[in-house]
Amino acid sequence: MTSVSIVVPPTSRTGHRRTIIVVLMIACVAAVVLSVSVGSVPIAPGQVLDVIADHILPWSVSIAATDVEARITWEFRLPRALLGLIVGSSLGVAGAVLQAVVRNPLADPFVFGISSGASVAAVATLTLGLGVLTAVSVPVAAFGGALATTLIVFGLAQRRGRVTPGRLILAGVAMSYLLSSVTSYLVLRASAPGQGVSQVLSWLSGSLAAAEWVDLGIPAVVLVVATVVLILLARILNALLIGDETAASLGVDVGRFRLVMFVITSLLVGVVVAVSGAIGFVGLVVPHAVRMFVGSDHKWVLPTSALAGGLLLVVVDIAARLIIAPSELPVGLLTAAIGAPFFLWMLRQSSKGEA
Template sequence: MTLMSILAQPTNGTVRRRNSIVVLIIACAIAVIISVSTGSVPIAPNRVLSVIAERILPWSISTTATDVETRIIWEFRLPRALLGFIVGASLAVAGAVLQSLVRNPLADPFVFGISSGASVTAVATLTLGIGVMSTVTVPIAAFGGALAATLTVFLLAQRRGRVTPGRLILAGVAMSYLLSSVTSYLVLRASAPGQGVSQVLSWLSGSLAAADWGDLGIPALVLGVATLVLVLLSRILNALLIGDETAASLGVDVGHFRLVMFVITSLLVGVVVAVSGAIGFVGLVVPHAVRMFVGSDHRWVLPISALAGGLLLVVVDIAARLIIAPSELPVGLLTAAIGAPFFLWMLKRSSRGEA
């Protein structure tokens, strides 16, 4: 891979990439409709569409769904499906950025300790009774924890004023283990009734079950703005794939740029961890798969990763509700079941010098 092949942004394959975006948009829409239709009370897709159309299109024909079906669709299942898309997209975009910053396909928010930082402060808020409005305090705490963990990793990775990708990964793994142990201690400490242990355990496994419309606004805004900013900075991310020296030769302050990227990824991860809990491996699997299909140009990698990540989590959430119906599995357990073998496969490839 040469400098010109990355920075020149060639037109070869552009049609395929655009077609990929169109196909993914259609697939995401279909997956959301199927997700809303699926559950202990099955609802026909045409009724789902009629309810959505009636709510967002004032001139549409009145819905054919019953009042109970309308409430199920609009108040419970549609927010859940949309939150699944937002969470998956955010984690995939964050993973794509982290992998480019350290030039390592094994990087993701969990490896860097970002998710662990968000988790430990959110769990502390839930178990220690910090604040009475968890809808406000948990998101703020999660973002603060993610940012603090990221900045700590960034400082630990510095050597003689420079940050190397290898040291970043080592510092991130160490931070992740440390914060995970703190989270475990907080859960064990909160053993008395009324301290939210069951809520914390469900949250740590990753779940979309409690989603409502109030959970969507901030994560959706952060996802949209962050992705737009990252796409505008895609040429610098492309240059970093070659090396820090190449980016510096283009006039980029690599250390400052990397720090800004870590803050953006912390924001992406923190706001979604606050509403969905810890959902792993999406940020690892999706960007790597996308690069295998569309190449390394971040103008395409970022938006396609967002769509593919959102699609993956919506589909996994459908499976989580069907496998042991009428009960459901935490969605984080299924993403781990998918991602762990993928991680081991990538690790094996890396050890052979193929990745």
């Protein structure tokens, strides 16, 4: 009997990937509407859509929601849902890039120490009063902390002028622990423990509760610009995922390119940590899951990771508000509950591969 092998045409594979992206886009919209609908004051999805249409469509006249419901929808819940979408997307993209740059599926902004660096700088700004305008100073400080941590990790990982992926991971984990202790010290020495410290502790656990429209602008612009730039560089990321030699054969200065990627991921992580706090493991779980469906081509991995990361964080935030309602859990606690077992599973799989 002759065996017949079936080859999937590239056009069919592309169509499959496009379908996944369209489904994720629809799911993101549905998750945002559901997030706005859920709460101590339930609001019907149709009313949510009416309120949104009233604000963005000048010809819209049909408003089914009351004034109170309209205010809750537009001023409180919609910014929170959109911030979750932006933060999750940024972390998903950052994780995908880091995993390609260090060629390790365990790489993640949280594990790598970038989130911790952003947190230290932001907490220092919040507790020591280093910024004049918090809305501006905290994002700037967070980006500076993330970038400084990245450069330190990059320097520690060098050996004889070369950077190895394994040393990058080890340096990142070590810096993460060190910076976490610095953050704890800053919180302990802060004044007015009954006020500022409680807010900082909630922020450190990762939360979207205090989201406002003003928080969305900078992270959204950074996300869009960074993702577009990274997609344009997808071919080099694909080569780097295979090996430094492959990337070098394309005429790429591997060391410089890797450093540029670290700066971009630092910017992505820094601006979202400034508005949401430290939310871990999204950048670990999402890219790995995405590659199972769309393959390893970063032309598709990056936009899919953005959509999947945003969807995941919005859904997790909904769960965080429902589990112990009317109180809520910090969203970072739930992502850690999901990501930590996944990280251990990945670590075990990695160990099996080395055996």
